[in-house]
Amino acid sequence: AxxxxxxxxxxxxxxxxxxxxxxxxxxxxxxxxDWYQQTPGKAPKLLIYAASxxxxxxxxxxxxxxxxxxxxxxxxxxxxEDFATYYCLQDYNYPRTFGQGTKVEIK
Amino acid sequence: xxxxxxxxxxLVQPGGSLRLSCAASGFTFSSYDMNWVRQAPGQGLEWISxxxxxxxxxxxxxxxxxxxxxxxxxxxNSLFLQMxxxxxxxxxxxxxxxxxxxxxxxxxxxxxxxSS
Numbered sequence: 026a027x028x029x030x031x032x033x034x035x036x037x038x039x040x041x042x043x044x045x046x047x048x049x050x051x052x053x054x055x056x057x058x059d060w061y062q063q064t065p066g067k068a069p070k071l072l073i074y075a076a077s078x079x080x081x082x083x084x085x086x087x088x089x090x091x092x093x094x095x096x097x098x099x100x101x102x103x104x105x106e107d108f109a110t111y112y113c114l115q116d117y118n119y120p121r122t123f124g125q126g127t128k129v130e131i132k
Numbered sequence: 133x134x135x136x137x138x139x140x141x142x143l144v145q146p147g148g149s150l151r152l153s154c155a156a157s158g159f160t161f162s163s164y165d166m167n168w169v170r171q172a173p174g175q176g177l178e179w180i181s182x183x184x185x186x187x188x189x190x191x192x193x194x195x196x197x198x199x200x201x202x203x204x205x206x207x208x209n210s211l212f213l214q215m216x217x218x219x220x221x222x223x224x225x226x227x228x229x230x231x232x233x234x235x236x237x238x239x240x241x242x243x244x245x246x247s248s
């Protein structure tokens with residue numbers, strides 16, 4: 026199975042900060058990567074698919090980049106509602122595998 | 133409006149069985165592949181099972197292979213997860229999720245607790 030490794034695991038940031046989360050795949054997955062946001066007690070929400078395509082309705086401060094094995098989720102200006110846990114997911118093959126999650130906390 | 137509503141969770145003893153359901157509405161269910169994803173308390177997300185739109189193709193995670201069975205009834209707009217030989221480490225919130233570009237819609241989840 027493809028292993029997905031996210032970093033950092035728990036960054037702290039302030040409102041207005043630029044935040045970058047990385048996800049590394051254990052093998053080449055092309056652009057077959059999604060990003061999800063989860064707040065406590067809620068279901069995950071799709072933010073970005075195919076590595077860089079913003080899901081409808083998601084604010085433009087979110088962006089994704091990368092291909093192959095290295096991917097990045099960037100929040101250009103952190104808002105209060107963005108304090109959450111973020112997961113990457115490879116949809117290159119089965120079994121699908123998630124990263125371990127990155128919890129963005131308030132500094 | 134797309135809705136996915138899970139049901140069937142609860143407390144079950146180790147070794148027991150449970151059947152989860154996911155009722156879909158607001159879209160043509162028979163046109164979409166579906167998945168089950170779970171999340172143990174305080175832990176990350178784990179994909180566990182996939183079924184194609186027709187129901188012909190299924191994939192399972194190694195952690196549930198041989199114990200869990202995904203199925204669907206397109207006439208009833210429903211997705212199912214039959215779980216057997218349940219273990220304590222199956223305790224989790226179970227979500228159904230639609231596959232399109234990414235997992236674009238999720239249910240609210242149903243909690244399964246495996247304990248004696």
